[in-house]
């Protein structure tokens with residue numbers, strides 16, 4: 409592994425399971441090389457901002473429940489192969505640490521993963537990914553995708569961010585008013601969002617939106633702001649009661665404590681990349697104390 413500054417350690421969360429631990433005056437974070445997965449992020453003076461399931465499985469080749477799963481090169485079920493894993497394959501591959509830069513305000517880490525067509529049965533294309541993560545008072549994650557083959561291909565995907573909230577039924581989810589959405593990805597009925605999004609049942613919505621989403625958590629006395637780039641669709645998901653029971657790596661009573669707000673390219677927002685072309689999908693998470701609200 410490349411040389412790392414003092415603020416970036418490499419620990420084993422389980423035997424043979426390497427995790428980068430960032431200990432910097434601006435923030436603390438953990439990033440698993442399995443999946444290139446930002447698992448935890450706590451800015452200084454804050455409580456944890458990302459939700460990580462206490463039942464998350466730390467096994468190479470298994471996805472992690474929580475943090476920011478990288479869903480690529482397809483979002484949800486594979487478009488044509490029902491036996492392919494949901495949300496693509498890169499969240500279960502080992503990424504390598506390609507670059508790391510420590511600065512007074514934080515640490516920038518670049519993880520890399522690439523593949524040739526014959527290496528992936530469900531994705532017979534050449535690709536190169538760079539995942540650039542800024543760990544500081546804010547968190548920014550950029551998935552830079554490059555088509556290194558000689559034919560164009562079409563992808564979908566998401567930065568599937570799990571945000572920690574105090575009580576999901578008490579939060580105010582703003583920024584999607586007036587945008588259209590489909591529920592559960594499978595329901596053909598397109599509806600219009602009126603006012604704030606309310607979570608009082610399972611919500612699994614794909615919104616046609618490129619805007620920021622604010623999650624005001626009055627009990628947590630803070631607002632989380634999720635900004636996006638390279639994304640014209642946003643997923644808002646909470647499994648609620650029944651789906652939580654079906655997820656073996658999530659406690660049944662965990663659903664009130666998190667909300668997923670995902671920067672996606674999904675639904676009508678799939679991306680076709682020509683040979684040699686690139687696309688960047690970005691998510692940025694900021695914290696604003698309620699008392700700081702002007």
Ligand code: TA6
Nearest residue numbers: 471484494495568612643645670
């Ligand atoms: O983004 C929402 C969603 O597509 C839900 O339908 C649910 O399946 C969630 O992702 C989690 O998927 P996973 O494969 O990580 O269990």
